[in-house]
Amino acid sequence: MKALISVYDKRELDKLVAYLVKNNYQLLATGGSYQYIRDRGYQVTRVADYTGSAEMLGGRVKSLHPKIHGALLARDDVSADMADLKAHDIEPIDLIVCNLYPFENKLSENLSYDEMLEFIDIGGPTMLRSAAKNHKFKIVLTAPEQYDDFINRRDYDIDYRRRLAAGVFSLTARYDRLIADYLAGAETFFDYRKKSDLRYGENPHQSAKFYVNDKGFISDFEQLNGKPLGYINLLDINAAYALALEFDSPACAAIKHATPSGVALGGDAYEAYVKARDCDDVSIFGGVVAFNRQVDEKCAKELSKMMLHIVIAPDFDMAALSILRKKENLIIIKMNSNRVETRVIRGLSGGLLIQDEDTIDxxxxxxxxxxxxxxxxxxxxxxxxxxxxxxxxxxxxxxxxxxxxxxxxxxxxxxxxxxxxxxxxxxxxxxxxxxxxxxxxxxxxxxxxxxxxxxxxxxxxxxxxxxxxxxxxxxxxxxxxxxxxxx
Missing domain, CATH: 3.40.140.20 (AICAR transformylase, duplication domain)
Structure with missing residues (x-):
């Protein structure tokens, strides 16, 4: 079996390469990936040596070659494809590991126009699309987060391959959208990816899905307890934490149906919660509370006295978690980010409204x-x-x-x-x-x-x-x- 590696993001690459070598994959790699793998003592073939064509144009052309794309596009069950490979002395490539130049990250670095052009990846998307088109016979990994699943799997079935292929085309579509908007001087609005299916929508008879980008806190949280989230849960989580983040002092925001029922400041999370609860000790029942500080044991004990639906905080100490997890249905959300999205998007029947986030000056x-x-x-x-x-x-x-x-x-x-x-x-x-x-x-x-x-x-x-x-x-x-x- 043969694997082609061409990655800009080299996180977790050591683990993946060790697994591939252990499982008798022959390794091909481009430029920096080749050097990285070789420096760690593994046997690897440079793509330029494999194709017989040296890299050119300062690295702009590395993998655009029939020996690469023929190996990725050939269908194992089509005899004519196999004959073509044999005629051109091409061996199939079974696995491609490839991620792209970080064009999006560079947008925030105020690079010149010519510098930005150099971060438009050509070879990477082309290889990914070739392998993804032929996903019945190829496996395509595009992110370090996929490596563990690949390593631990016993079966690379068609559903797994199709899912990876769908991820490729989603990735390249978004990548091209970013580039197109940059060249046109436009702002990219639709840079969302599906995170999960939801239990249901606003009501049980409505289906719902959850999409995120990387620009706000709602894209980066951990659920530490409770049932899978629903549509209303996420609306309440978003409303509650956004309100808590308004304050520099320790704060607690109690929310019901995305509307504040009680909000308070305190010397710590405990005091803020007690004050927020006492603002309206009726409406808080079955509600959502959010903190802008860690929840400790003292605060958790007080929280556990009230029937709450969701508790949100940037962190929980172990004693607090132990107390709160005794309530099996209590949803506990640990926010890993305080980023606030700078735009608001609302759906209409056949349209979208986009505006700046409301801020106070x-x-x-x-x-x-x-x-x-x-x-x-x-x-x-x-x-x-x-x-x-x-x-x-x-x-x-x-x-x-x-x-x-x-x-x-x-x-x-x-x-x-x-x-x-x-x-x-x-x-x-x-x-x-x-x-x-x-x-x-x-x-x-x-x-x-x-x-x-x-x-x-x-x-x-x-x-x-x-x-x-x-x-x-x-x-x-x-x-x-x-x-x-x-x-």
Whole structure:
């Protein structure tokens, strides 16, 4: 048997080569792969020596040769193909191990146009496509992550080969899309790959699949406990962790149906959770909680007292995991990344909407009332405003001491959202709104509930009415000049 190796990414290559040699594969390799294998003491033939054609054009032409592509494309069960190989003194190649020049990685390095052209792989995709087309008789490995499966398999059946071949054409299609968009000066939007089938969609009668790219945290997590994830689970995980990541201090975000039910800051994960839970100890039942800090044993013990569906954190200590795993159905998610995608894509019936991610910039923080907020109130306003950004419009958030005390979201009118958020016996310091007040009725309602400061974008033709009412009641009001609708 013969294996052809041509890889840029040499992770795990030592393990694979050792396995191939042990199983009597003859090794062919191009340039750098040849040198790498030879330096480790293995017998390997340089592709240029095998084909009788030296590499040329500074390495641009290495593997584009009939002895390579004939060996990859020949069908074992077609006698004419076998006769052609014999006539041209070509031996079949059974396995190809190939990955491509890292064109995508180089996009972020601000290389010149000519430098980028040198990272367009020609020989690699050509070999991959040849072998993938002939996958009935060939095996194609394109990533180090595939090596263990190949090594541990007892049977390289047609389903396995077909799956690898599908991966090849997905890889080359995406690779070509990146290059085409670079040359055209366009942005690549559709760089997603399927990660898994889901149990079901929003409802059990709906099928669903999960696709990822490498640009946000949702593409890089580990599930440490619980049932396979469903569509709603992923929506909630995304909403909860994105909200937790808004804060530098330890934070906990409790979510139900992708909507915050309680959010709080604390000295550690435990304190943040207790405060977030107490924001609304009814809605949190069966909900999702996310942390921006490690969950420790003390926090886990408190979490275990509540019926929760999902717990998310950047890490869990072993004692915490031991406690939480006693709940067999509790989904535990360890996030390995804090990356936040810079664009949002929403599906329509026959279309897509693409926009920049909503971000907060307090640079235009403008106190418009006669009453000036204290530093403590300013910090509280910023906290509440970050929460209201993640609440479905129309949205109002009431808070005190780094914790929400009322959340009104998804309302058809702003005054109704305010009534929902302020419907509490708790003391309220701050009210935050995702959009301007069309009338001064929200300020009037806030005054009745003892609100000390209001933060909102401003921009209404009746802003002056709201400001006057704040001045009348001694309420501090800040305009941010940026709306944060969420639909």
């Amino acid at each position: 307090f640079a235009q923080f403008d106190v418009v009332s006669q009453t000036k907020p204290t530093d403590a109130l300013i910090a509280e306003m910023k906290f509440a405003y970050k929460v209201v950004k993640h609440t479905k419009s129309n949205a109002i958030v009431a808070s005190k001491d780094g914790a929400t005390v009322g959340i009104g979201g998804g309302s058809v009118s702003r005054i109704l959202a305010a009534q929902t958020a302020l419907d509490t016996t708790k003391v309220i310091d701050v009210l935050a709104s995702d959009a301007f007040f069309p009338f001064d009725d929200v300020v009037e309602l806030a005054h009745r509930h003892g609100v000390k400061a209001i933060i909102q974008p401003g921009g209404s033709v009746r802003d002056r009415d709201s400001i006057k009412k704040c001045d009348r009641y001694g309420i501090a009001m800040v305009f941010t000049a940026t709306r944060h609708f969420r639909h």
